Amino acid sequence: MDSPLEKARRDPDSMKAKILACARRVFGEYGFHGTTTRMIAQEAGIDISTLHYHWGEKKDLYEAVILDINRDLGQSLRDVEKIIHGRPLTERMAIAIDMMTDYLFDHPEISNLILFRHYGKTRHEANLDFNVPEFTGDIARSMNLTADARKTSPRAMMEVLVVMNGIHSFVSGEHSFRAMVDLEKEAYIRLVKDALKFVLIPAFAKRDEKQGSGRKDTKF
Amino acid sequence: MDSPLEKARRDPDSMKAKILACARRVFGEYGFHGTTTRMIAQEAGIDISTLHYHWGEKKDLYEAVILDINRDLGQSLRDVEKIIHGRPLTERMAIAIDMMTDYLFDHPEISNLILFRHYGKTRHEANLDFNVPEFTGDIARSMNLTADARKTSPRAMMEVLVVMNGIHSFVSGEHSFRAMVDLEKEAYIRLVKDALKFVLIPAFAKRDEKQGSGRKDTKF
DNA sequence: ATCTAAGCCCATCATTTGATGGAATCAATA
DNA sequence: TATTGATTCCATCAAATGATGGGCTTAGAT
Numbered sequence: 001m002d003s004p005l006e007k008a009r010r011d012p013d014s015m016k017a018k019i020l021a022c023a024r025r026v027f028g029e030y031g032f033h034g035t036t037t038r039m040i041a042q043e044a045g046i047d048i049s050t051l052h053y054h055w056g057e058k059k060d061l062y063e064a065v066i067l068d069i070n071r072d073l074g075q076s077l078r079d080v081e082k083i084i085h086g087r088p089l090t091e092r093m094a095i096a097i098d099m100m101t102d103y104l105f106d107h108p109e110i111s112n113l114i115l116f117r118h119y120g121k122t123r124h125e126a127n128l129d130f131n132v133p134e135f136t137g138d139i140a141r142s143m144n145l146t147a148d149a150r151k152t153s154p155r156a157m158m159e160v161l162v163v164m165n166g167i168h169s170f171v172s173g174e175h176s177f178r179a180m181v182d183l184e185k186e187a188y189i190r191l192v193k194d195a196l197k198f199v200l201i202p203a204f205a206k207r208d209e210k211q212g213s214g215r216k217d218t219k220f
Numbered sequence: 221m222d223s224p225l226e227k228a229r230r231d232p233d234s235m236k237a238k239i240l241a242c243a244r245r246v247f248g249e250y251g252f253h254g255t256t257t258r259m260i261a262q263e264a265g266i267d268i269s270t271l272h273y274h275w276g277e278k279k280d281l282y283e284a285v286i287l288d289i290n291r292d293l294g295q296s297l298r299d300v301e302k303i304i305h306g307r308p309l310t311e312r313m314a315i316a317i318d319m320m321t322d323y324l325f326d327h328p329e330i331s332n333l334i335l336f337r338h339y340g341k342t343r344h345e346a347n348l349d350f351n352v353p354e355f356t357g358d359i360a361r362s363m364n365l366t367a368d369a370r371k372t373s374p375r376a377m378m379e380v381l382v383v384m385n386g387i388h389s390f391v392s393g394e395h396s397f398r399a400m401v402d403l404e405k406e407a408y409i410r411l412v413k414d415a416l417k418f419v420l421i422p423a424f425a426k427r428d429e430k431q432g433s434g435r436k437d438t439k440f
Numbered sequence: 441a442t443c444t445a446a447g448c449c450c451a452t453c454a455t456t457t458g459a460t461g462g463a464a465t466c467a468a469t470a
Numbered sequence: 471t472a473t474t475g476a477t478t479c480c481a482t483c484a485a486a487t488g489a490t491g492g493g494c495t496t497a498g499a500t
Contacts, residue, residue: 015447029341033254036487047449052489054447115339119332119392121249133400154401158390158415161397165389166382172339177381180353181374195378203422235477256457267479272459274477 004055005064009071016054019044023055023065028109031116032062033123063128066117069110070131076103077135081142089144089208093201096142097167101193104171111171136160144208163200170196224275225284229291236274239264243275243285248329251336252282253343283348286337289330290351296323297355301362309364309428313421316362317387321413324391331391356380364428383420390416 008017022043026035037058041048055061080099084092104111114130137152143163145156170177170192178188228237242263246255257278261268275281300319304312324331337350357372363383365376390397390412398408 030343031251031253031340033251034340034343037489038487048488049450049490050448058488112339115335118389118396119335119339120251120254123250123254132396136400154403154411155415157401158397158411159419161389161393162386162415162419165393166386169338169385169389170378170381173381173385175341176338176352177378180356181377183374191374191378195375195382199379199382199420199423201423202426203419206422257459258457268458269460269480270478278458 005067008064009068015044015046015050019046019051019054019061020064020068023061024068024109024113027062027065028112031120037061059124066113066128066130069113072107073110073114074131074135076100077138081138084142090201090205093143093163093204094197097163097196097200098193100167101171101189101196104167105174105189108171108174111168115168115172136164139164143204145204159204166196166200167192225287228284229288235264235266235270239266239271239274239281240284240288243281244288244329244333247282247285248332251340257281279344286333286348286350289333292327293330293334294351294355296320297358301358304362310421310425313363313383313424314417317383317416317420318413320387321391321409321416324387325394325409328391328394331388335388335392353377356384359384363424365424379424386416386420387412 004016005020008014008020011017019040023035023040026040026043029035030039037048037051040061041051044051051061055064077100080096083099084095087095114132117126117130118132136157137146139160140146140152140156141149143160145159146152174185174188178185181188181191183191224236225240228234228240231237239260243255243260246260246263249255250259257268257271260281261271264271271281275284297320300316303319304315307315334350334352337346338352356377357366359380360366360372360376361369363380365379366372394405394408398405401408401411403411
């Protein structure tokens with residue numbers, strides 16, 4: 001009992017995995033309609049038919065990419081949570097922003113594909129979704145925004161989205177934005193982190209002080 | 221001396237203008253590669269050849285759409301600036317967020333196309349750009365982020381981008397995000413405004429207090 | 441040695457898609 | 471009325487694109 005995706009992940013040297021990796025990159029750059037199977041095949045150095053042999057039709061490969069990315073993002077969020085767990089809110093947010101920014105700059109297709117998915121339509125119906133709702137709930141808890149672990153309030157969801165979208169935007173928009181500020185990549189990344197921390201943290205810190213220990217991290 | 225775009229804007233009832241309007245909507249939903257000339261033609265209730273007759277090739281029409289949107293966005297930003305001019309920073313930001321959010325929810329293609337442009341690549345080289353750099357500078361001044369009207373510091377640019385991207389994200393992502401929080405459109409928009417104001421304003425307000433009257437709005 | 445299944449590519453197909461030539465329509469004008 | 475120019479659609483083309491059948495090769499089992 002073994003999805004094609006699992007198989008590809010177990011054996012990273014297999015052709016299946018190689019195609020998936022290339023598909024991630026190309027779909028991430030050009031989106032679903034902007035990507036042709038030939039582009040992916042060329043990137044992988046193979047024939048189109050080989051691609052179809054392993055993954056079926058284009059849409060299936062795309063969905064595999066989405067699942068793959070979903071998994072990576074979830075893992076990354078859990079890694080962050082493990083490290084920031086128990087610290088005071090301000091520090092927690094600063095570390096989380098730093099870590100997630102670094103991680104996503106290393107895997108920009110993740111941000112790209114998530115944004116493509118949220119902002120654009122595809123001509124065929126998409127039956128598959130990112131786990132953003134669940135992830136958002138997790139982050140909300142990690143940010144002290146919600147008491148109830150089961151259900152996250154709309155307001156808390158939105159606040160988390162402001163933060164996550166902020167990071168994704170600067171990762172996906174690197175090409176445009178870095179040209180605007182005319183900086184090297186490293187300097188740009190530093191600036192992204194600083195600007196995000198500067199803008200995003202104070203609001204939450206202020207509320208955290210006010211409501212005191214009403215919601216404590218020690219709860220988890 | 222009269223660009224095709226100008227002509228279309230002068231006569232909003234012309235076929236040229238109608239095609240442009242439809243193209244805005246469809247390109248805004250599906251992006252460049254996700255849109256076919258046939259989709260636009262059908263939306264306008266005309267034949268493809270009529271479309272080509274008025275606007276030339278697909279890429280030309282797309283660029284006309286971008287210029288059109290650019291103009292609208294610029295006008296809208298000037299409208300906002302006129303109203304918030306002279307008020308204290310906190311109030312200024314709150315009004316600006318409210319107004320821009322309303323405006324963009326009324327014209328979601330604007331946010332969509334700007335984000336498409338920033339986040340994705342197109343297979344052909346894009347020689348045309350949004351005026352985001354200039355706009356960003358204007359907003360930075362309006363937000364008290366920069367003293368020099370000529371040159372905006374990278375840091376100020378980034379801070380403005382956090383704000384603008386935040387708004388665009390919720391407009392473009394309405395479909396995904398509203399489903400997540402399960403709200404009616406009006407409630408969603410209210411929540412967007414509140415969340416954005418809650419998260420975005422305190423950081424700037426705090427710095428504004430600290431540095432006192434070093435940079436005053438009265439300067440403009 | 442033979443057989444089998446998997447992996448891969450070449451050749452090819454059908455559809456979609458961008459684009460155009462030319463005929464039909466219509467309004468304004470000489 | 472005849473002419474002209476602008477506008478629109480029908481028919482069609484060429485290229486791009488998703489997809490597949492069948493053959494070749496290789497590794498492993500029999």
